[in-house]
Amino acid sequence: PKVKGWRGYDYYLYQGFWYDTFFLEGLVSVQEHFHPQSTDIFVASSPKTGTTWLKALTFAILTRSRLSGSTTSSLLTKMPHDCVPFLESDLAQDPSNRDLAIPLVSTHVPYSCLPQSIISSSCKIIYICRDAKDAFVSLWYFLSAHQRSENVEPLPLEEAFELFCNGIANFGPYWDHVLGYWRASLEFPEKILFLTYEEMKKDTAAHVKKLAEFMGYSFTLEEEEGGEVQKIISMCSFEELSSLEVNKNAVHRAPGTSIPIQNSVFFRKGEIGDWANHLTPEMGARLDDIMEKKLKGSGLKLPR
Ligand code: A3P
Numbered sequence: 001p002k003v004k005g006w007r008g009y010d011y012y013l014y015q016g017f018w019y020d021t022f023f024l025e026g027l028v029s030v031q032e033h034f035h036p037q038s039t040d041i042f043v044a045s046s047p048k049t050g051t052t053w054l055k056a057l058t059f060a061i062l063t064r065s066r067l068s069g070s071t072t073s074s075l076l077t078k079m080p081h082d083c084v085p086f087l088e089s090d091l092a093q094d095p096s097n098r099d100l101a102i103p104l105v106s107t108h109v110p111y112s113c114l115p116q117s118i119i120s121s122s123c124k125i126i127y128i129c130r131d132a133k134d135a136f137v138s139l140w141y142f143l144s145a146h147q148r149s150e151n152v153e154p155l156p157l158e159e160a161f162e163l164f165c166n167g168i169a170n171f172g173p174y175w176d177h178v179l180g181y182w183r184a185s186l187e188f189p190e191k192i193l194f195l196t197y198e199e200m201k202k203d204t205a206a207h208v209k210k211l212a213e214f215m216g217y218s219f220t221l222e223e224e225e226g227g228e229v230q231k232i233i234s235m236c237s238f239e240e241l242s243s244l245e246v247n248k249n250a251v252h253r254a255p256g257t258s259i260p261i262q263n264s265v266f267f268r269k270g271e272i273g274d275w276a277n278h279l280t281p282e283m284g285a286r287l288d289d290i291m292e293k294k295l296k297g298s299g300l301k302l303p304r
Pocket of ligand 1: 049052134138241269
């Protein structure tokens with residue numbers, strides 16, 4: 001099946017999820033050809049649920065031991081998406097598009113569509129998700145920025161909302177994306193860590209320690225006492241990252257198009273509950289209701 005999706009592109013239903021041609025081709029290619037390193041850690045998410053933040057945090061955790069002395073983190077000069085490559089875009093186009101010494105890869109691919117090589121390997125997966133209403137609003141802003149840079153009139157919010165509520169978005173339906181990783185995290189708790197943006201925001205320190213432990217890069221007592229956790233939190237905070245020159249003024253390759261996109265669009269507000277400034281209470285209730293019905297019986301309750 002094919003529908004007209006966001007940005008006027010055709011979206012295709014493949015193995016239960018919607019993709020535009022760029023991501024579909026990328027996905028099929030990695031399903032056939034991708035082989036992870038056994039130590040790779042995957043940062044998985046649906047778009048606009050905290051990927052950039054999680055990339056920054058995992059990258060900072062993993063590379064911290066190299067930073068003793070005067071070396072500064074690449075996070076200060078490169079945007080998080082240029083520190084951690086995307087499986088279905090960066091690596092689909094060129095598998096060598098990564099620094100093998102940094103065992104971090106990110107993906108928006110739903111759990112059930114991941115290359116078998118990842119599922120059957122000893123790789124770990126960290127998944128982040130977020131309240132559907134905030135994810136939708138964030139997606140709408142992000143894609144509207146894309147459309148503007150392509151000189152295309154942004155899709156009206158109401159139309160985009162209709163698509164989203166029908167599950168139509170890249171890597172959607174959103175609820176099935178979340179459920180796939182949730183169920184897998186219950187089945188394979190050593191392999192998959194399931195996080196929410198809201199919980200990470202509420203207690204970032206506890207989550208950074210949990211992340212480090214899960215990744216196999218726990219903080220030593222000495223590091224904790226030396227303020228290492230706090231240093232990483234500050235360096236990766238919305239305020240810090242969004243005020244860096246590279247994230248304010250530089251330009252990122254927009255996947256699938258030759259049109260550049262400002263790095264700054266990856267940093268919008270970074271808040272919980274901004275949906276209320278954009279959706280009517282009725283729209284919010286409708287999406288809540290959809291999510292509640294879809295997640296029913298799964299044991300998962302997403303924060304609202
Ligand atoms: P908002 O649009 O609600 O502000 P993704 O990284 O998956 O594309 O998600 C983008 C969302 O994460 C955006 O949300 C963005 O502002 C927010 N974000 C980006 N960097 C962040 C950070 N360091 N800390 C918290 N949120 C961040």
